[in-house]
Amino acid sequence: MWVKLALKLFSREFQRGELSIIFAAIALAVLTVFSLSSVTERIGLNIEQKTSDFIAADRRLSSNHAISPEILEHGKALGLQTAKMIYFDSMLFANDELVLGSVKAVSNTYPLRGEVTLKDSLDGQPYEIRGAPEVGQLWLSEGLFYSLGLKVGDSVELGAGNFIVGKVLVSEPDAPFFSLAGNRRVLLNYEDIAATGAVQPGSRVFHRLLFAGEEQLLSEFYTWLKPQMKANQTWQGVKDRQSPLGDNLMRAERFLLLAGLFGIMLAAVAMAVSAKRYCERQYDPVAMMKTLGGSRSVIRNIFLLHLSLVTGFSILVGLLIGFVLQHIGADYLAKFMDAELPAAGFRPWLISIFIGIVCALMFSLKPLLDLFDIPPLRVLRRNLGDQLTLSRLHVGLSLVTIFLLMWMFSAQLVTTLILFGSTLLVIAVLFALSRLIFSAGRKLGLSPGSSWSLAIATLQKRANANAIQLISFALAIKLMLFLVVLKNDMISDWQMQVPEDAPNMFLINIAQDEVQPLTSFFEQHNITHEDFYPVFNARVDSINGEELERRVSQQEGEQEQKDENERRGVNREPNLTWLSQLPQGNEITEGEWFSNNTVDGRIEVSVFEGWKEQLDLELGDTVGFLVNEQRFEAVVTSFRSVDWGSLKPNFVMILSPNMAGQIPVTYFSAAKLEDKHTKAISSMLQQYPTISMIDIKSRLEQAQSIIAQVSLAIGFVLAIVLISGALVLVSQVQASLAERMQEVVILRTLGAKGKLIKLATLYEFLLLGAIAGLVAAIVSDIALLIIQQQLFDVAGKMHPYIWLLGPLSGAGFVSVIGYFMVAKTMRQNTQGLLRKIA
Structure with a gap:
């Protein structure tokens, strides 16, 4: 009996628009969450696919020793795509010229993500493919063609093997963003490693396995892999790379997450206000029903059915509108991205339905309970029950619900x-x-x-x-x-x-007598370039006379050991320079730049502020350096902030100008090249084959x-x-x-x-x-x-x-x-x- 009455009242109120507010609020919550979740998930998947090109895979396992074949086989058994890689250095010989090249041997499935850019000749047009060189062939970067006087089709010796030069290697998806290998890169088929004779026990070789596939399979594979990994093996994705791109990807995902949280908050506010207002509008009808003999249970069932009907209908409409909206938005974005966005999973559907139900229940529960308590006397005294409109419990319940929904959505x-x-x-x-x-x-x-x-x-x-x-x-x-x-x-x-x-090109290994010809070359062709900086490598050996820790390795594959009693150092030899002026993009954060007249000829050093804590430095400390077998010391006079993202030449340590002449150096510069400069720069590199270009x-x-x-x-x-x-x-x-x-x-x-x-x-x-x-x-x-x-x-x-x-x-x-x-x-x-x- 009450069902028929409830449906009749529902139809009448829906036609009068009494339920429009709460209907619109729930639909708003659902469509907002669904459209935001779907679009952000599809965009996130697309961005991850694009950025996976930077490591040529979704994940990679890196090791400085051979990796067990069982790992690769287990990945294949799970249905993952796989590829093998080995890095090593070896000498190349051709036309009476001998050059050290950086060799990357890859299997035929390389790359799993992204493409390799090649040219059929030095003057040819670049194109993209997937795959490795044929057995017996090499793909060489342009610098090696100039250094060895080669052309495509010539023969070249790599280690103990003879190979045919097959293609000009322009770029690889996982090429290091900045590498001293520069333009002396070699791509080799994995099956030809033995022919080179360069990989022997004790050789300095780096191994990598590449994996690509569904995220669930990758997670399952890593769960199996983790207990077996050695301390010197690393499992990486693009987000793990210490680079501006990896940082920006994480920031973008966090921003999209924030946007989703804001959408939930806005929808929740609309729902809370609407539910409260709808229940207030029903005070008089409820009082009238009670006056005419309606029981509390009947009234409760009527309005709970109303709430269920409007919730179900609004969730359906919200999902429909949200699906259309995200589809239109995704197509619009795909057009500008020139890529097809991957389809979203079930998560947006499930979370939208769940949030719609929770919003309807939690934001309506207390107003509905208040509605059932309206006294029949309100028919005569219209102000009875008004005190229920400012329920602190409803406000508190709404706030807790919003907080839990945000927490559930963000997991942060x-x-x-x-x-x-x-x-x-x-x-x-x-x-x-x-x-x-x-x-x-x-x-x-x-x-x-x-x-x-x-x-x-x-x-x-x-x-x-x-x-x-x-x-x-x-x-x-x-x-x-x-x-x-x-x-x-x-x-x-x-x-x-x-x-x-x-800058989009770096020039390294420049001799002092080549600086002036290069400067003239840049001016002649109107190429914007940076200054030429003297560069040398040095080990930070001591601070205030206290030697820094040295890592001592046991047998291959075992964990490294170090003397815990020694002061912590850094794990690399940085590039150092000397300058008279503070470089652009650097700012003194503590201390002062070099004085014109150094006291007693002492050498001073300005240190990147990121190394201040790492080396536990203070102004006035004395830093000891080791260059080959030559030692010298410098006094810390300032700390600097450095804009590494500018891609201009920057240094963690800069020495005072009186360091000039005490250490043999090469020079380093950067330039911004345009397509019209390609032939000119190629001619220049042929003229100066010892210079390495990093494009x-x-x-x-x-x-x-x-x-x-x-x-x-x-x-x-x-x-x-x-x-x-x-x-x-x-x-x-x-x-x-x-x-x-x-x-x-x-x-x-x-x-x-x-x-x-x-x-x-x-x-x-x-x-x-x-x-x-x-x-x-x-x-x-x-x-x-x-x-x-x-x-x-x-x-x-x-x-x-x-x-x-x-x-x-x-x-x-x-x-x-x-x-x-x-x-x-x-x-x-x-x-x-x-x-x-x-």
Whole structure:
């Protein structure tokens, strides 16, 4: 019996629009979460595929000794794609010339991700393929052609074997971003390793196994592999690489995660406000049903069925709209990315349905319980039950639900706490501020009959309701400001890391008598280049006379040992130089740059601040260096910050100019080449075959392409969040339409003109938006500072401009949306409004 009544009431209320708010809120929550989750997952999968090109696989196992064949076989048995690689150095001989080359032997399945770029001749057009050289052939980089006087088809000796030069090797997907091997790289078929005779017991050889496949299979394989790995073996993905690209990929994923959290927060706010408002609208019908004999259980069943029906229908509609939205968005992004985005998995569907159900249940539970407690006497005394509208339990339950949903979605407690804490701060500040401002409305002394006076009086009259509106507006504005500023900061930071004028070629091993001819060559061809820096390698041997630790290896395959009593050092010999002027992109953070007249001819050194803690250095310390068998000391006079991302020549340690002449050096420079310079630079390298060129142009283009894709993806996600924020504002204004109708009727009855009411309404939304925007801007800036430092590992900074942008955008955004939402109401005549109210 009650089911039939419930369905009849449901149909009537749905036709009247009584359920539209809660329906729209649940649908908003579902479509927001689904579209954000799907798009971000598809973009993330695409970015991971692209960035996997940098290691030619999804994962790789690296070792400095032979890897057990069982590992490769187990990977194949699981269904993973595999490839084998070995790195070693060996001499190449041809045309009476002898050159040391960096050899990479690969199996025929190489590369698993990305492609190798080749040319059929030095003057040929580059093209991309997958695969290894044929047995008996070599692919050589351009520098070896010049050094050995070769052309494609010639014979060359590598170690003990004779091989045919098959192709010109332009680039490999997993080539090191910066390598002293430069343009002396050799690609060899794995089956030809034995023919070279270069790999013998005790040889310095590096082994790698490449794996590609589904993430689940890779995780399962790593679970099996981990217990068997030696201490000197590493399991890597692109995110594990210590490079600007790996860092940027992690930052992009964290940003997309933040966007998803903001979408959930906005949808939850809309749902909480809508559920509360819907239940308030049912107070009178429930009181009437109880007066006519309806039991509490019947009323409970009726409204629980209503909630179930509207939840199921809204989740279905939300999923449908979200699917269409993410499909359109993904196609749009794929067009600009020039790539087909992988399909998303089941996670967006499951999490969207789950969040829709949780929102409907948790945000409606307490208002529904209050609804069942409405006394029948409310029919006669309309204010009975109003005290239930400000339930602290409902507020607390809503906040806990939002926190748990954010935590579940992000799986990062720190991130959730920062965002949730900043939201609570907005709520607290706005409650206090709204009380202060609205209670002072009557003391402003504005002239009777003015629109401003009426607007402030209206704000004061609905202080509690306006406080809730302020919080909703401020949260939407805060989240939008947050994403806009963070997006701009991230993209600006990425562009600084790979600037447009960044060098794309490095020249190393330049003799002193070759510096002037090279300078003239660059000037003649209008090639932008950096200075020529003297360079030498040195070991940091001691500090203040105390020797640094030396690592001592036992038998091959065993763990390294070190003397724990010695001071910690560094594991590499850095490139050092001497300069008279502080290089561009460097900034003194402590101490002073070299003086013109050094005391007693002592050598001074300026140290990269990242090595200050690593070596436990202080100003005035004496650092001992070892170059071959020659030792010298230098006094630390300053620490520097270094912009490594500029790709300009930079050094961890710079010595004072009086170091010149004491150590034999070669010179190092960088230049930005264009396609038109290719022939000229090739001729120059033929003329100076001892110079090595490191071409990173393709690597830069690949990195910049991925950054552009991430930026576009972030822009799309930001658009979704902005739309969600606008819908939250719409739902909040819509919830107050009934009360505003009553005010318009009363004001018209008292003789107020239409212009006065319209301006008062506009001013009311202007004030609400400006106040909400100001508080949102200040709190957002504080939260941004923390997020940038804790989540993105960058030096945070304040953004004073958003303190002005927040109030202006808030006032404009809220007033436009709010005014047009109530404009239809104000255009109706009094008789029509009375009918709607009734």
